[in-house]
Amino acid sequence: MEELLKILQTNACASRADIAKQLGVSVNEVEQKIAEHEKRGVIRGYQAVLNEDALNLDTVTAVIEVKVTPERGGGFNRIAERLSKFPEVRSAYLMSGTYDLLLFVEGRNLREVASFVSAKLATIEGVLSMSTHFMLKTYKRLGVLMDSSHEDERLTISP
Amino acid sequence: MKTNGSPSLRDRLALPVRDIPRSGIRDFFDIVSTMRDVISLGIGEPDFDTPWHVRESTVFAIERGATHYTSNLGYLELRQALSGYVRKKYGVTYNADHEVLVTVGVSEALDLALRAILNPGDEVLYHEPCYVSYRAVILFAHGVPLAVETRAADNFRLTRAMLEQQVTPRTKVLMLNFPNNPTGAVMSRQDLEEIAAFARERDLLVITDEIYAELTYDGAHTSIASLPGMRERTLFLHGFSKAWAMTGYRLGYACGPAEWIDAMMKIHQYTMLCASSLAQKAAIEALARPETDIATMVDEYRRRRNFLVASFAEMGLECSRPAGAFYAFPSIEKFGIPAKEFALKLLEQERVAVVPGTAFGACGEGFVRCAYATNLEQIKEAMKRLQRFIGRLG
Ligand SMILES: Cc1ncc(COP(=O)(O)O)c(C=O)c1O
Numbered sequence: 001m002e003e004l005l006k007i008l009q010t011n012a013c014a015s016r017a018d019i020a021k022q023l024g025v026s027v028n029e030v031e032q033k034i035a036e037h038e039k040r041g042v043i044r045g046y047q048a049v050l051n052e053d054a055l056n057l058d059t060v061t062a063v064i065e066v067k068v069t070p071e072r073g074g075g076f077n078r079i080a081e082r083l084s085k086f087p088e089v090r091s092a093y094l095m096s097g098t099y100d101l102l103l104f105v106e107g108r109n110l111r112e113v114a115s116f117v118s119a120k121l122a123t124i125e126g127v128l129s130m131s132t133h134f135m136l137k138t139y140k141r142l143g144v145l146m147d148s149s150h151e152d153e154r155l156t157i158s159p
Numbered sequence: 160m161k162t163n164g165s166p167s168l169r170d171r172l173a174l175p176v177r178d179i180p181r182s183g184i185r186d187f188f189d190i191v192s193t194m195r196d197v198i199s200l201g202i203g204e205p206d207f208d209t210p211w212h213v214r215e216s217t218v219f220a221i222e223r224g225a226t227h228y229t230s231n232l233g234y235l236e237l238r239q240a241l242s243g244y245v246r247k248k249y250g251v252t253y254n255a256d257h258e259v260l261v262t263v264g265v266s267e268a269l270d271l272a273l274r275a276i277l278n279p280g281d282e283v284l285y286h287e288p289c290y291v292s293y294r295a296v297i298l299f300a301h302g303v304p305l306a307v308e309t310r311a312a313d314n315f316r317l318t319r320a321m322l323e324q325q326v327t328p329r330t331k332v333l334m335l336n337f338p339n340n341p342t343g344a345v346m347s348r349q350d351l352e353e354i355a356a357f358a359r360e361r362d363l364l365v366i367t368d369e370i371y372a373e374l375t376y377d378g379a380h381t382s383i384a385s386l387p388g389m390r391e392r393t394l395f396l397h398g399f400s401k402a403w404a405m406t407g408y409r410l411g412y413a414c415g416p417a418e419w420i421d422a423m424m425k426i427h428q429y430t431m432l433c434a435s436s437l438a439q440k441a442a443i444e445a446l447a448r449p450e451t452d453i454a455t456m457v458d459e460y461r462r463r464r465n466f467l468v469a470s471f472a473e474m475g476l477e478c479s480r481p482a483g484a485f486y487a488f489p490s491i492e493k494f495g496i497p498a499k500e501f502a503l504k505l506l507e508q509e510r511v512a513v514v515p516g517t518a519f520g521a522c523g524e525g526f527v528r529c530a531y532a533t534n535l536e537q538i539k540e541a542m543k544r545l546q547r548f549i550g551r552l553g
Pocket of ligand 1: 159203263264340368370400406
């Protein structure tokens, strides 16, 4: 992956000037490159990585394995896109193995997720079966450990 | 305790030990460790965690009971893996049966290498500024240290001419360390060829400490051991401390001609027995996928190097471009104060720790070592403080 994207992927807030210094290029160049990536849709957005458990929210996340009937011509795409458009679906992936699509569905409470699953997802044409798992605790998200009680064990000066 | 007539204990210490001062790094550490909220650019070890698969395999090694003495040379499986790694990466072939010795860090390997080869009075050529222990280990082995000064103007590279000025008929060994601690200097293949020719003509043995070999940022590393006619006179030292961020495991190794390795093995056998079995198991795991582990760290170090060098340039600090290890060695000569004073003032006034260049040899006067084995946020803050500090110095 391009160096610039690696930096943004670990810290999207890095200032353009700092990035330029790290890459040994001009700020102008960095800005141009980023604009290009945004325009081409390589960069789809910038989000904070939250430790939601620390917020004491009551929201629930369900991970749902979905089996569907692929369509002639479109394969899985049409139904996957249709499912993805629900705002409740936070992530959606096509998978290999015993099911086809993996959805991450978020709701304000258990009831909301349950009703979304039964009233919306289950009734969509082409959905054959689903298996729903509720998420209990997050240890790591997007490469970030949620428990960061990590002390630097090193001596402050060493040879 | 002093009883009538008998000399004090200090007077009874071995002379080479009594007469050598404690490491300058140690003194500085004592000062820094009394202070709070210090950003340290003085740490000579990676800030990265040891790769998890390596740590996890150490736990497994304990569970499996790999907690006994190993062969004096080290586990054969490890020596074979090392031999394969060195061949693939540095283009030199060593026989795992009798040309590879696993040691307690490069530190032990350096000590063994010198003790195995030096008779009292034999001279060792080495270049300064250099790793803090070189002079001491030479003296402890009853050798005579001959320091050659490298200069910022040459990007701290070593040249044949510098060596010619110091060499005598009593010189037996040439010690090299590139990429270099503390300057970050590297030597190109061409640079090394000149040194190799010198060693061959003078019939010198060469000890090459290549502990930072994986950490180069502007091109691949060449080992002097791989140059024609050098393998038979060269001892290649390497270890897991830096590239794998495994300093606390204390694991290194030496590759070289069988007679030299065998002589080192004798000392090792009687004084150390073997390196830690657990560290050896971890090293076997580390060698399973070196590329992926190291590449991400190297990329990050390179970005920090760039950042640091650009920051120095912005504040008008002269610094020869470091191309390896994780050290920069900017000149502070223009402020007209000794490096130690500079470092102490910087520490007191801005809580940033750097190591005075003099810790690495007298010719390090006028320089400080800044390690970039620290995350970018810290480096950034340290640069802000440094700029403020030198603004006041004028
Ligand atoms: C040049 C050099 N050689 C050797 C060592 C010691 O390495 P080890 O941890 O393998 O004993 C260091 C550590 O800072 C070093 O910089």
